[in-house]
Amino acid sequence: MTLLTVTYVVIVFFLMTLMFLWFSILKHITSSKLQKIQYLELEKNLIEGIVSSCSEDSKKLSLKKQQHTSKYIKNNDIQFNDVAHVFLKVNQVFKFSKSHNFKAFFYQLGLNKTLLSNLKSKDWYEKAKAIWISYELELKENNLIISSYKDDKNRLVKREAQIALITFYGWKSLTSFLDVVAPISLWQQIRIIEKLHEIEEPFDLYSFEKALKADNYMTKELMVRIIKNFKLFNYKYYVVEQLSSENKQLVKVAKEALAQLDLEMKNAELKQFKLMSANNLNPLQADLLDNYLYVSN
Secondary structure: OOHHHHHHHHHHHHHHHHHHHHHHHHHHHHHHHHHHHHHHHHHHHHHHHHHHHHOOOOHHHHHHHHHHHHHHHHHOOOOHHHHHHHHHHHHHHHOHHHOHHHHHHHHHOOHHHHHHHHHOOOOHHHHHHHHHHHHHOOOHHHHHHHHHHOOOOOHHHHHHHHHHHHHHHHHHHHHHHOOOOOOOOHHHHHHHHHHHHHOOOOOOHHHHHHHOOOOOHHHHHHHHHHHHHOOOHHHHHHHHHHHHOOOHHHHHHHHHHHHHHHHHHHHHHHHHHHHHOOOOOOHHHHHHHHHHHHHHO
16 A cells, blocks of 8 residues: 555545534534424423413313323423423422412323332432422422432432422421431531421421420431521520530530520510610610611621
């Protein structure tokens, strides 16, 4: 083989490689555009179906739109995650998840079967995501499976399962933390407290006091943080009891909570004093008291 022939072979190979790369890039761009168009069409169809299922439209028109959406998903081989994402997106804006028709439409599309399958998946990411979708869409009926993961070995699965319990049952769910063995991270405790603030259900005295009887340090630490965050002054005694714990982290959290509760109680007393003595304070005294309360808050 001459040098010229080798040169030609190298050039041809180089050109073919270059063409292949350009073809791959072009295919990727085209595919991305088609996927985007398909997703936008899916979003349009789903939103029409969801709004129709929750609106006052005639049953005939509503059913027609839902059937059209279902047919579109099947014919275009739409992925479950794309459909679920649209449901979540719509629900964040309109909060349809409490509507029976919203859930019925979710079931009609066969989405909950896939969701249940993902909840039992061996893939921890798929499982955690399925739990997240379940509680965001308030699919409480999936809780039987989800509750078994509250102490899962995988951190993400465990975290999402615990948040799901709070979302589904509110204050009553605190009793499910009695037998938790795995550590509850600070970030997770913050998320639990945030969820308790978000829920509409009233404070459940029975469940709360039952959770106070937990023997494990993780739940005790969580309860101390809840007492501090919700300013439950009647349970200050519980926080004091944790000061004698053998767990250094629990003692530290209890000391911080106690200091915060004492400050809150002092501020509450000063505010009460200000109201009762409003007519007896001169402007300077009133300003000093206002400044103190402002700084301490």
